[in-house]
Amino acid sequence: MVDDRALLLALLDAAVDAIIVSDRDGKILRLNKAAAALFGHSTEALTGQNVRVLMPGEMAARHDRFMRHHLETGEKRIIGIGRDVEGQRADGKVFPLHLSVGRADIEGEVAFVAILHDQTRRKAAEEAAARSQRMDAIGQMTGGIAHDFNNLLTVVIGNLELLEMSETAEKSRVLISDALEAAELGADLTSRLLVFARKSALQSDVIAMNDAVSQSLAMLKRTIGPHISVEASLADDLWAARADATQLQTAALNLALNAQDAMPGGGRIVLETRNVTLDDSYIAQEIGVGTGRYVRLSVSDTGEGMSSEVRSHAMEPFFTTKPTGQGTGLGLSMVYGFVKQSGGHLTIYSEPGQGTTVSLYFPALIDAMEYLNAAETDDDAQSQIGSGQLVLVVEDDPRVLRLSEARLLSFGFRCVTATSGDAAWDILKDRDDITLVFTDLVMPGKMSGHDLAKKIARHKPQVRLLMTSGFSEGVLRGGRIGAEFAILRKPYRQADLAKALQAVLDDR
Template identity: 55%
Template sequence: MTPASDPALLTALMEAAADAVIIADQHGRIMRANPATARLFGYSEGALVGERVNILMPAALADLHDGFMAHHLATGEQRIIGKGRNVEGKRQDGTIFPLHLSVGRADIDGEPVFIGILHDLTERHIAEEVLARSQRLDAVGQLTGGIAHDFNNLLTVIIGNLELLQMRGADERQRGLIDDALASAELGADLTSRLLVFARKGKLKPVQVDLREQCQDALALLSRTIGARYTIRTDFAPRVSKVMIDPVQLQSALINLALNARDAMPDGGEFLISIADVIIDDDYMAQETDIVPGEYVRLFISDDGAGMTLEAQRKAFEPFFTTKANRGGTGLGLAMVYGFVRQSGGHITLYSELGHGTSFGLYFPAVRDARSAEDAMKVVTSDPIPRGSAEVVLVVEDNPRVRKLSIERIRDLGYRTLEAPNGDDAYVLLQSGIEVDIIFSDLVMPGTLNGYDLAAKVRAEFPTVRILLTSGYASDVVTSKLGGTSDYDVLHKPYRQSDLAERLQALL
């Protein structure tokens, strides 16, 4: 290798690196940044050269950076040189995200040069958060189950003694006191039985059932009790696999979710129940749902009510957490639903947007014989996933984690990507003259333009651009609220990579 080939080798290494690599001078000015850096921080390629590295840091760290550099150059003290540490980065759109930073120093022609390698920790943090939440619920479940079991023993003694007193000829006054005590003890027993369901120690009686039939039975009861101001719609697939569940617990779960939906719509509204088979067969969907790949029957319950805050979503399945304490809420309804689904071998997901409603997804393992399961997987894997040819997809999504995942999925399919955090920014990008083949946009976003509004503007002003919308709701229960129509294709979250690939190809 000749010295003349060194710059070419450096360029090849920089471009091949999956992590961000930045080379900066002693004044913190960026001399080189590889393509992965531009993608990670949301800049166009080459835009960072000449900028200060502070531009990639949150304000608090950016203010301290120059002092760190001056101290190192003056003293030679190596606090972080040659070491790695976790820090935060700032993208061009202002979003803050976690990074692992390693810094090295080299002296070239007597001048110090600093090399930074940055690895995005977003996905790791998400996985750790999901694991921590699952472990917390498991720990709470074990504690709850033990307490409920002990209380059941105490209540058995209390109820037994009260019944003995009742049978031994208590007078009228004593019978009244005994009846009140028995009623309270029975309420306590009911409470502990619900806690045992959350702890996954309830006594389930699973049988093979069709979810559609079970839902129809529950709806017959709900339609008489939920009130005339509420509309219940159903969207059942014509063919659905059987599942092994306890029908009584399923109906209890459905009623709990429906009553929650009603409470979220005090002035009336609509909720929808959707049932269909799904096959989770790729890493992306498993990551979104935290489910082991396989065949499932998915039951979606969506409403167009008030929605939930992020804090409420994080605690929704914990026992005794409630946003309705002033209205008599106990905080056990969703905890029971969670425990029942998990004890049935399934999983539950929650998607909500403030002001636009909530959607729960209940996934139950499909019951199939070995041959039919094998045939189903052959059908799924027989056709190759269609790929793009470097067409440009503009990803419009306000959730940074979802936006990053969507970009990864689309790039894996052979497309190039641009991104915008909301409909307003996406419209500005289009007006600036950028070339886009497809817009892949969420429906519910902050700002003046929701997904439908953006789609309408694109159709009117940029007719050659194709549009694919996506929603976390079971079906578009928020269409009327957003002023949309059924004219646009909507891909419902969570979706498989093959579903995304086929929809994108169909548009082209």
């Protein structure tokens, strides 16, 4: 006969969503592994605690009053009705949840069962879709305005030129010349708006990306101030791509000049080219880009970086963080429009105080069958390199954490996870069975991924380490963050991860 208690425990731990059982006072009686992982605690640490520890301050303060009201009146505000709320992880990070609560009356005792589903991925997808729709709407509006304004400027410029030809008075000619110059500046402004709106005519051709970048580099070294070094890291085996070479050079210049503005005290700009393959796991995190092989141009700096709020608006026309009169806010929006019109994609990776990497992805000109055959070869090469070894995965983004854990499990590793450098070190201090730590570079809390890596090297040198980051390789290798450790650049494929893991393990 099946033991009911054992069956209940098995059902709890088999559930993908978090399940928490509490008494009438909010004391946690039982929880499953998914709940502990979701909130970044151990099951032992949470058992016996009040559910308030899993809530942000304002919600925690109201919780007891809500429960007391329900027990006294029987009124159901959440019970039996799903609701979107917020949870708080062990590292203090607040995240979106969908909460369903059920009540059970057993032998005069009241118990509550909460089922919680992490909404982080859905919210991120909604925000990305909304951002994409906003950019499209702004593009359509901007394109229409620019087109009409160009027609007006054509009339203005044409009539001014005719007037200039017939006018003999020197004073009038000077006024006409000034008006023509202003009108031509207006025409240049509208042409840049049309690039953002993807309505300008591009002279696309098969280009050698490295040659175009080298030409931009030569111009930049004459333009950028002496307090900033400009470097290049160009891949030798770069695939061919199709783009407008002039627009590409203009885009590189725009990005480099933006980078210069972010480093008033000096720093480094790195232009980097690489071949990359975007697979389904990357597509799940980005909107508007197809799977396949791309040529990537990254322009990176070691400057002030951007907040998440600034990043979300950075590609919109006329958005600028520069003082009034020092920028139009069209540089990055023009680059975005050019890349999109070329069939590519643009990403921004930035952290306040750490710098920024803007990456442009252009579809590589490679036969589709060659791409599929290469993908099959990559899959065949992914052997069980883990052999049951234990890996500590450290990542604050829950989507990336789940993906990283799934990838490592597929290699035959076992995994434990942490959502901050501080939490990871707490785990490492008490365990000697962890073979490798796979950590993001920039983490919340007092201890960044880089700080964690240095502490591991100093106190636990037997533990192997692999870091990952969205910053360009040139900045990481030559900069102040993570240069002394093995680093895997995001986005990466399963085969790239396998190769990096094998190299780190072999280094023992």
